[in-house]
Amino acid sequence: MIEKLEKLLEWGGVRRDAAFLAISGAALAASFFGYGGLPFDPAWIAIVLCGAPIILEAFIGLVTAFDVKADLLVSMALAASVSIGEDFAAGEVAFIMQIGALLEDLTVAKARAGIEKLVRLTPRTARVLRGGAEAEIPAEEVAAGDVLRVLPGETIPADGVVLDGQTSVDQSVMTGEPMPVDKGPGDEVSSGTINQYGGFTMKATRAGGDSSFQRMVRLVQSADAGKAKIVRLADRWAAWIVAAALVSALAVWLVTGEAIRGVTILVVFCPCALVLATPTAIMAAVGNCTRYGVLVREGDALERLAQIKKIAFDKTGTLTYGKPSVAAVRSFAAGVSDTELLSLAASAELRSEHPLGRALVGRARAGGVTVREPDGFSMLPGLGVEASVTGRDVLAGNEALLARRGVSVGGEIKEAARGLESEGAIIVWLALDGRCAGFAAFSDEMRPGAPDAVRRLKKLGVSPVLLSGDRSEAVARAARLAGIEETRCECRPEDKINAIKGFQAAGAPVCMVGDGVNDAPALRAAYAGIAMGGVGSDIAVESAGVVLVGDDTDVLPRLFALSRRMMTTIKLNMAFSMTLNFAAIALAAAGILNPVAGALVHNAGSVLVIINSSLLLKWKRTD
Numbered sequence: 172m173i174e175k176l177e178k179l180l181e182w183g184g185v186r187r188d189a190a191f192l193a194i195s196g197a198a199l200a201a202s203f204f205g206y207g208g209l210p211f212d213p214a215w216i217a218i219v220l221c222g223a224p225i226i227l228e229a230f231i232g233l234v235t236a237f238d239v240k241a242d243l244l245v246s247m248a249l250a251a252s253v254s255i256g257e258d259f260a261a262g263e264v265a266f267i268m269q270i271g272a273l274l275e276d277l278t279v280a281k282a283r284a285g286i287e288k289l290v291r292l293t294p295r296t297a298r299v300l301r302g303g304a305e306a307e308i309p310a311e312e313v314a315a316g317d318v319l320r321v322l323p324g325e326t327i328p329a330d331g332v333v334l335d336g337q338t339s340v341d342q343s344v345m346t347g348e349p350m351p352v353d354k355g356p357g358d359e360v361s362s363g364t365i366n367q368y369g370g371f372t373m374k375a376t377r378a379g380g381d382s383s384f385q386r387m388v389r390l391v392q393s394a395d396a397g398k399a400k401i402v403r404l405a406d407r408w409a410a411w412i413v414a415a416a417l418v419s420a421l422a423v424w425l426v427t428g429e430a431i432r433g434v435t436i437l438v439v440f441c442p443c444a445l446v447l448a449t450p451t452a453i454m455a456a457v458g459n460c461t462r463y464g465v466l467v468r469e470g471d472a473l474e475r476l477a478q479i480k481k482i483a484f485d486k487t488g489t490l491t492y493g494k495p496s497v498a499a500v501r502s503f504a505a506g507v508s509d510t511e512l513l514s515l516a517a518s519a520e521l522r523s524e525h526p527l528g529r530a531l532v533g534r535a536r537a538g539g540v541t542v543r544e545p546d547g548f549s550m551l552p553g554l555g556v557e558a559s560v561t562g563r564d565v566l567a568g569n570e571a572l573l574a575r576r577g578v579s580v581g582g583e584i585k586e587a588a589r590g591l592e593s594e595g596a597i598i599v600w601l602a603l604d605g606r607c608a609g610f611a612a613f614s615d616e617m618r619p620g621a622p623d624a625v626r627r628l629k630k631l632g633v634s635p636v637l638l639s640g641d642r643s644e645a646v647a648r649a650a651r652l653a654g655i656e657e658t659r660c661e662c663r664p665e666d667k668i669n670a671i672k673g674f675q676a677a678g679a680p681v682c683m684v685g686d687g688v689n690d691a692p693a694l695r696a697a698y699a700g701i702a703m704g705g706v707g708s709d710i711a712v713e714s715a716g717v718v719l720v721g722d723d724t725d726v727l728p729r730l731f732a733l734s735r736r737m738m739t740t741i742k743l744n745m746a747f748s749m750t751l752n753f754a755a756i757a758l759a760a761a762g763i764l765n766p767v768a769g770a771l772v773h774n775a776g777s778v779l780v781i782i783n784s785s786l787l788l789k790w791k792r793t794d
Contacts, residue, residue, distance in 0.1 A: 336371025337553030369552025472716030
């Protein structure tokens with residue numbers, strides 16, 4: 172029976188509630204102005220459409236868990252009002268309470284949708300080599316010790332070690348690192364990462380549920396289950412409100428002998444304005460957020476942001492753009508300028524699909540440097556490229572490529588490159604006609620507004636920390652540029668979760684800001700999560716309560732300040748509503764208010780709460 176009632180309450184969802192409220196509002200207006208076209212008071216329409224769900228909620232809560240909520244007091248007030256013929260008062264109280272419930276429902280996001288998207292990224296099939304033959308099997312059937320073949324563009328189906336072949340692997344799904352990582356025999360690879368250029372064989376070491384990717388899925392699910400939903404304040408205090416209302420109503424009835432006074436006390440005790448205090452302020456603050464490119468997906472996200480003491484940033488794609496840019500091109504070859512070396516290197520990379528090659532070509536074209544079609548071109552997975560440009564043999568790649576071609580790197584060039592590597596740069600060595608000519612250095616460019624955002628967050632008392640899966644040198648450089656003192660580098664998803672849990676166990680609620688699939692578990696585990704909406708993955712966006720649509724970190728200080736202003740508004744709303752309730756109770760006990768007048772007082776209180784909340788729509792931070 173209880174299950175059937177719960178299904179009945181869920182039927183139609185928000186659309187049903189909105190339709191019932193519209194019909195009930197028209198019915199109450201007809202009742203108030205004395206429309207007599209029906210054989211019954213039109214207020215009964217509001218009592219049935221808005222009151223019945225409240226009574227059912229109260230009944231289910233009492234029967235299943237003896238859970239006393241504000242719905243119980245409202246149900247008693249409805250019953251008492253109807254019993255003495257005050258139908259309009261009953262309908263009006265039910266109508267106001269349902270408005271508050273609808274506003275709350277409108278601010279609740281479908282947060283678990285991100286888990287479904289994460290699961291869809293799981294590798295489906297694997298190419299296994301058994302008995303000298305290749306067979307395609309479901310990825311979940313791969314066992315530790317199996318030898319697998321992975322082709323370019325395929326997702327790696329299990330954790331393992333490369334046996335044969337050279338390639339570059341996109342590990343951003345696990346580490347967030349923007350640059351593909353070269354892999355060769357003996358190197359480890361992780362499930363869920365993408366093989367980009369060269370085919371290779373590997374030996375599986377962990378597969379199925381034990382793989383890195385499946386562990387990350389479980390981390391997201393467990394973090395989501397562990398985050399408690401914030402309960403509205405009226406329900407937290409409901410047991411005390413119900414007890415006080417019953418005692419007050421009974422005492423006044425016994426002392427005065429007038430049942431109508433007791434009923435009026437039940438009506439004015441109903442926490443209508445208190446119920447509206449939180450959702451109206453949240454809705455207004457959410458409306459303010461949309462004006463400067465912030466999407467609030469979860470109703471209580473702003474409430475949680477107001478309590479944040481520590482903010483954890485991912486690096487790649489969050490503080491930085493997440494794309495390689497050319498930091499420097501240095502020539503050490505006699506008679507070859509930096510610009511000429513850039514022209515030759517960009518021409519050699521013209522046909523390359525590697526992100527570093529595309530960045531080199533883009534830099535040359537943006538600077539008006541000539542980029543020619545190479546006469547010959549070959550891509551060497553895991554090493555670099557080899558091409559012929561205007562009759563010159565050009566190599567662009569790692570040090571292993573130069574060694575394979577018998578090209579040595581001089582001490583002076585190495586010293587210059589080492590200085591840039593210590594700043595987090597990635598070096599691509601360049602050789603001309605069998606001699607090392609110099610190098611190109613690449614870095615991940617800092618978002619211009621990030622340092623100022625960090626400074627203003629510190630001013631608000633929010634302490635920043637940088638959690639990144641990138642190399643220590645790159646993390647140190649980003650932290651220095653952004654003005655962040657505390658860092659953690661080479662973090663896997665579970666490392667970020669452990670760091671966040673540690674901060675929160677020490678009494679500092681954490682807000683995580685990230686963009687990648689690897690950030691999803693941390694976004695879930697943190698007290699509040701903010702995702703980059705433009706560059707961010709769908710899974711990161713679905714895992715966060717707040718989304719920066721334009722990837723603009725500049726708005727973070729304003730967002731935090733707005734959340735605190737919203738909480739101040741909520742507290743003012745609650746203080747006002749409680750004061751009004753107590754005043755109305757005194758007037759009802761004195762016989763000055765009847766149930767209809769008490770309901771109208773509630774209306775006035777609710778309207779004032781809504782007006783105060785609406786001021787958040789235009790609120791601007793001045794600093």
